Amino acid sequence: MRSERAGLGLRIAAAGGLxxxxxxxxxxxxxxxxxxxKSYQFPPPGLTLKWFAVAWNRQDIWDALWLSxxxxxxxxxxxxxxxxxxxxxxxxxRFFGRDAITLLIVLPIALxxxxxxxxxxxxxxxxxxxxxxxxxxxxxxxxxxxVVYNNAIARLRRTSPSLLEAAMDLGADGFQTFRWVLLPNxxxxxxxxxxxxxxxxxxxxxxxxxxxxxxxTLPIWMLSELVRPRQRPVTNVVxxxxxxxxxxxxxxxxxxxxxxxxxxxxxx
Amino acid sequence: xxxxxxxxxxxxxxxxxxRRLSTFLWRHSRLFTLLLLLPPLLWLGIVYLGSLxxxxxxxxxxxxxxxxxxxxxxxxxxxxxxxxxxxxLDIIRRTAGMAAAVTLACGLIGFPIAYYAARFSTxxxxxxxxxxxxxxxxxxxxxxxxxxxxxxxxxxxxxxxAERTGTSWLLDALLSLPVVGGPSLSISYIGMFLVFTxxxxxxxxxxxxxALERVPPSLLEAAADCGARPRQTFRYVVLPLAFPGIVAGSIFTFSLTLGDxxxxxxxxxxxxxxxxxxxxxxxxxxxxxxxAAFSVVPIVIMAVYLxxxxxxxxxxxx
Amino acid sequence: xxxxxxxxxxxxxxxxxxRRAAMAEPAVRFLGVxxxxxxxxxxxxxxxxxxxxxxxxxxxxSGSGKTTCLRLIAGFEEPDAGExxxxxxxxxxxxxxxxxxxxxxxxxxLFPHMNVLDNVGFGLRVKRVPRxxxxxKAEAALAxxxxxxxEDRRPAQLSGGQRQRVALARALVNEPEVLxxxxxxxxxxxKLRQEMQSELKGLQRELGITFVYVTHDxxxxxxxxxxxxxxxxxxxxxxxxxxEIYEHxxxxxxxxxxxxxxxxxxxxxxxxxxxxxxxxLRPERILLDPPAGAVDIETRxxxxxxxxxxxxxxxxLVLSDGLELVVERPNTEGTDGALAPGREIRLGWRxxxxxxxxxxxx
Numbered sequence: 001m002r003s004e005r006a007g008l009g010l011r012i013a014a015a016g017g018l019x020x021x022x023x024x025x026x027x028x029x030x031x032x033x034x035x036x037x038k039s040y041q042f043p044p045p046g047l048t049l050k051w052f053a054v055a056w057n058r059q060d061i062w063d064a065l066w067l068s069x070x071x072x073x074x075x076x077x078x079x080x081x082x083x084x085x086x087x088x089x090x091x092x093x094r095f096f097g098r099d100a101i102t103l104l105i106v107l108p109i110a111l112x113x114x115x116x117x118x119x120x121x122x123x124x125x126x127x128x129x130x131x132x133x134x135x136x137x138x139x140x141x142x143x144x145x146x147v148v149y150n151n152a153i154a155r156l157r158r159t160s161p162s163l164l165e166a167a168m169d170l171g172a173d174g175f176q177t178f179r180w181v182l183l184p185n186x187x188x189x190x191x192x193x194x195x196x197x198x199x200x201x202x203x204x205x206x207x208x209x210x211x212x213x214x215x216x217t218l219p220i221w222m223l224s225e226l227v228r229p230r231q232r233p234v235t236n237v238v239x240x241x242x243x244x245x246x247x248x249x250x251x252x253x254x255x256x257x258x259x260x261x262x263x264x265x266x267x268x
Numbered sequence: 269x270x271x272x273x274x275x276x277x278x279x280x281x282x283x284x285x286x287r288r289l290s291t292f293l294w295r296h297s298r299l300f301t302l303l304l305l306l307p308p309l310l311w312l313g314i315v316y317l318g319s320l321x322x323x324x325x326x327x328x329x330x331x332x333x334x335x336x337x338x339x340x341x342x343x344x345x346x347x348x349x350x351x352x353x354x355x356x357l358d359i360i361r362r363t364a365g366m367a368a369a370v371t372l373a374c375g376l377i378g379f380p381i382a383y384y385a386a387r388f389s390t391x392x393x394x395x396x397x398x399x400x401x402x403x404x405x406x407x408x409x410x411x412x413x414x415x416x417x418x419x420x421x422x423x424x425x426x427x428x429x430a431e432r433t434g435t436s437w438l439l440d441a442l443l444s445l446p447v448v449g450g451p452s453l454s455i456s457y458i459g460m461f462l463v464f465t466x467x468x469x470x471x472x473x474x475x476x477x478x479a480l481e482r483v484p485p486s487l488l489e490a491a492a493d494c495g496a497r498p499r500q501t502f503r504y505v506v507l508p509l510a511f512p513g514i515v516a517g518s519i520f521t522f523s524l525t526l527g528d529x530x531x532x533x534x535x536x537x538x539x540x541x542x543x544x545x546x547x548x549x550x551x552x553x554x555x556x557x558x559x560a561a562f563s564v565v566p567i568v569i570m571a572v573y574l575x576x577x578x579x580x581x582x583x584x585x586x
Numbered sequence: 587x588x589x590x591x592x593x594x595x596x597x598x599x600x601x602x603x604x605r606r607a608a609m610a611e612p613a614v615r616f617l618g619v620x621x622x623x624x625x626x627x628x629x630x631x632x633x634x635x636x637x638x639x640x641x642x643x644x645x646x647x648s649g650s651g652k653t654t655c656l657r658l659i660a661g662f663e664e665p666d667a668g669e670x671x672x673x674x675x676x677x678x679x680x681x682x683x684x685x686x687x688x689x690x691x692x693x694x695x696l697f698p699h700m701n702v703l704d705n706v707g708f709g710l711r712v713k714r715v716p717r718x719x720x721x722x723k724a725e726a727a728l729a730x731x732x733x734x735x736x737e738d739r740r741p742a743q744l745s746g747g748q749r750q751r752v753a754l755a756r757a758l759v760n761e762p763e764v765l766x767x768x769x770x771x772x773x774x775x776x777k778l779r780q781e782m783q784s785e786l787k788g789l790q791r792e793l794g795i796t797f798v799y800v801t802h803d804x805x806x807x808x809x810x811x812x813x814x815x816x817x818x819x820x821x822x823x824x825x826x827x828x829x830e831i832y833e834h835x836x837x838x839x840x841x842x843x844x845x846x847x848x849x850x851x852x853x854x855x856x857x858x859x860x861x862x863x864x865x866x867l868r869p870e871r872i873l874l875d876p877p878a879g880a881v882d883i884e885t886r887x888x889x890x891x892x893x894x895x896x897x898x899x900x901x902x903l904v905l906s907d908g909l910e911l912v913v914e915r916p917n918t919e920g921t922d923g924a925l926a927p928g929r930e931i932r933l934g935w936r937x938x939x940x941x942x943x944x945x946x947x948x
Contacts, residue, residue, distance in 0.1 A: 010380055010383065010384055010388075011384065013377075013380035013381070013384075014380045014381045014383075014384035014385070017377050017378065017380060017381040017469070017473075018381060018397075018400055018401075020377065020466060020469070021400065021401070021404045021466070021469060021470070022400070022404065024412060024415035024416055024418075024419060024466065025404075025407075025411075025412070025415060027415050027418050027419055027425065028411060028414065028415045028418070031418055039421070039423050040417070040418045040421035040423055040424045041423045041424075042418075042423065042424050042425045042427075042428045043428065081307070082307055082308040082311055083308070085304050085305070085307055085308050086304075086305065086308040086309075088304050089301050089302075089304035089305040089308075090305070093301045095298075095301070101305070101309065104309075104312050104313070104316070104317065105308070105312060107312075107316070108312075108316055110523070110570075111523070111527070111566075111567065111570070112523060112524065112526055112527015112528065112543070112566055113527060114527045114528070114529055114543045114546055114547070114563065115320070115323070115527060115563050115566065115567065116316070116319075118323060118546055118550055118559055118560065118563050119316075119319035119320045119322065119323040119563075120315075120319050121550060122319070122322055122323050122326050122550070122556050122559075122560065123318065123319040123322045123323075125556065126322055138315060141311070142311070142312070142315060142316050145308060145311070145312070160693060160695060162691045162692075162693055162695040163695050163697065165660070165662050165682070165689075165691070165695065166689070166691055166695035166696075166697070167697075167708070167712075168661075168662075168681065168682040168683045169660055169661075169662075169682050169683070169687075169688055169689045169757075170683075170688065170708050170709035170712065170756065170757075170760060171683045171709050171712050171713050171760065172683055172708070172709075172712040173286065173287045173290035173291070173294075173681070173683050173712075174290035174293060174294060175286050175287075175289075175290055176683075176712045180708070180711070180712065181697060184699045185698070185699060196406065199406055199407075200406070203407075203408045203409060203410065205409065205410050205530060206527075206528075206529070206530060209547075210550075219408070219410050222410050222411070222414065223410060223530070226410075226413075226414055226417065226534050227533070227534065235414070239408070239410075239411040239414055239415075242408045242410075242411050243407055243408060243411055246406065246407045246408050247403065247407060250402065250403060250406045250407065251399075251403075254398075254399060254402065290681070290683075291681050291684065294681040295679050295681070
């Protein structure tokens with residue numbers, strides 16, 4: 001089928017669709033350099049680099065950034081732990097209720113984020129738990145588990161069961177088998193899952209609005225700037241930065257799992 | 269049992285506690301599975317499922333409108349309030365309508381991309397295509413919404429382009445349409461529709477492409493061999509086989525549109541969408557019971573949708 | 587093969603040989619072993635004893651339970667009923683890593699993230715053997731299987747035959763009491779397979795280790811083994827030396843699975859043996875145009891089909907009473923055109939070529 005040529009219409013449709021997916025990002029970049037900060041005038045009346053300096057000196061941006069990074073790191077660590085355990089348990093075991101557990105793992109991203117958000121919010125309210133760093137982490141870890149789980153279980157499924165049997169056959173107990181055989185085979189999948197979980201958490205806004213209280217993560221900062229703009233180009237500078245921060249782990253994750261398992265099937 | 273037994277096995281002298289623990293777990297493999305499963309299960313079961321149930325429970329409480337306190341008694345009053353007020357039903361209808369429109373558009377725009385990527389590109393091209401779809405999927409949601417705010421603004425790119433090409437009259441005509449129009453693209457259903465479609469499009473492309481990849485080329489050759497013209501092959505072979513993938517993609521686009529509140533919040537009119545209703549009722553109004561009832565609505569809609577999708581075989585394509 | 591190396595690697599030390607002689611315990615013993623997977627009775631009441639130093643094959647079609655038996659010995663499965671003893675010691679509850687048996691897996695199961703040397707040294711590493719000794723032993727084992735010089739390769743960079751040898755070295759370096767081989771040659775092409783067969787047999791003789799060899803290839807089993815167990819539907823149909831199995835099959839299944847056989851049912855048998863009992867008759871035991879006195883039983887048949895096989899020619903004949911027989915005729919004097927479908931021919935066989943079969947009413 002490779003020899004078949006795509007019709008012109010199809011090629012235009014495909015190219016147009018891809019352009020639609022990517023062009024908007026270019027405008028973000030462009031507007032980070034505009035001299036106009038009161039409106040979104042196009043084309044920009046002039047170009048300047050000063051907004052990068054302004055953003056650099058804004059303490060509120062730095063605070064939001066660190067909070068986001070800390071939350072993403074802790075949530076990712078939790079997700080790697082819980083996601084790997086779940087994958088290891090569900091990989092070969094067959095028991096009643098297995099499908100229900102799989103569903104439970106996928107549910108936090110299958111249902112709209114707002115439901116996860118309000119559910120956690122009402123529980124915190126019910127139990128009188130004050131909003132804190134940990135309430136944000138709780139929400140993020142919950143929907144990050146599935147990302148790690150998906151990557152880990154895809155890798156495990158491609159791992160021949162006889163590999164683990166061979167290790168035990170050669171005298172390795174369960175812990176040695178894990179340390180010397182299973183973990184090295186899983187490592188890149190876990191790393192990829194972790195990268196994606198980080199990107200997902202770093203960028204998350206919907207659940208966070210319900211679990212952050214007065215705290216400001218970077219996406220929350222951006223949201224408030226979108227609703228009540230102050231210095232629009234500064235928001236663009238931050239947006240460019242966020243894109244850079246999320247693109248890198250995604251590209252790395254892609255490299256780590258290339259040709260082996262897919263990253264999709266994981267909605268936000 | 270003396271020399272023989274002690275001499276034979278265990279060339280690996282029992283290396284202490286870890287090994288004994290390992291052996292214990294090996295003998296009780298079900299216990300081991302349970303132990304592995306326990307932490308994630310406790311987390312998801314208590315934190316997540318518990319919260320969902322608490323949410324559901326809330327929808328059967330009510331807000332005392334005088335004191336502003338939640339009355340923790342079983343009542344259907346909140347549900348009655350939700351379903352009896354036309355404004356609330358409008359919100360549900362509006363959101364579901366938008367979700368359907370967005371899903372349809374995603375299918376129409378996404379299919380050519382998926383088809384092209386699955387059938388025609390080289391391995392290298394395929395990798396680029398994949399990344400081209402993956403990157404928007406995983407990159408910042410908020411930033412991408414923001415990009416459209418720039419594009420759709422009254423003084424933004426689209427207006428400028430319309431002016432330059434002399435098609436401003438067309439844009440004005442669009443915006444003056446009843447219901448879907450508005451003062452500018454960034455405050456209209458048209459704009460909201462564009463942004464929704466843009467944001468969720470990758471979720472439609474990927475499952476569709478995966479389904480198309482699984483159609484073996486020999487099948488198309490067989491169809492051609494039987495005398496089917498390309499159009500007929502597409503209609504009777506490719507499309508039916510890709511359909512579960514499209515349905516799988518539509519699950520995402522539909523569900524995500526139902527629950528989103530950021531896009532209607534940033535780009536859109538003052539008319540509420542489901543997500544916004546939830547957000548507003550739990551926030552400023554403090555009416556958590558009504559917010560809870562509202563948030564059960566998309567769950568119910570999605571449950572029905574998933575049941576239908578299952579019948580259409582979409583789960584095999586996920 | 588370098589004698590010094592083999593002693594250092596895997597040849598049992600004199601003390602082990604001595605102990606083995608002293609103990610009359612079989613290396614492997616199955617006592618009424620059952621293993622069921624749901625409704626499927628993979629192993630359905632197996633009893634057997636394998637002597638130390640024996641080359642023992644488990645032969646049977648796929649799904650006959652032979653591989654499950656191997657996995658039961660290795661400890662990957664536990665019997666639902668019955669007991670398995672290794673050198674007299676009951677193995678219930680003993681995990682694979684506490685059993686002194688090693689396995690050569692069908693798919694080799696080499697660790698993809700380790701090079702050849704680390705693969706072979708794995709068993710020693712987890713037993714905390716010092717590094718220098720580990721490397722020395724691993725290298726010796728690799729020399730034993732003629733793979734010296736490939737230590738740094740990854741499994742992905744090896745050919746199928748080389749992988750097979752690495753898997754073998756990896757198992758042997760642990761000096762197992764019993765070596766389990768699960769269709770180890772199945773993935774190799776014919777030439778390589780035949781080469782490996784004689785090498786394996788040589789290794790086994792040299793090291794004196796008990797080999798339990800699972801295969802569905804009857805030629806492999808007959809050619810290498812001291813004894814063969816023929817499996818069918820989770821049970822052992824017959825255990826014996828290769829000549830016993832081939833020449834004295836006890837059931838129709840064994841007669842049909844091991845080699846080709848004419849199985850004559852009880853009705854038809856009466857005419858030849860005077861007994862209402864089915865028998866097996868090997869095609870090569872039937873002579874065409876037999877000289878006077880060479881056979882005990884003579885009859886006539888019509889040729890219905892001829893297949894030329896190079897070293898021999900296989901003919902299908904139908905007797906006057908409708909009984910069909912397959913005859914294998916060695917092409918010792920070249921082929922003669924006299925044999926053609928439709929021709930009537932004299933045939934016969936000696937009385938002892940007819941092997942009575944047990945009725946298998948299962």
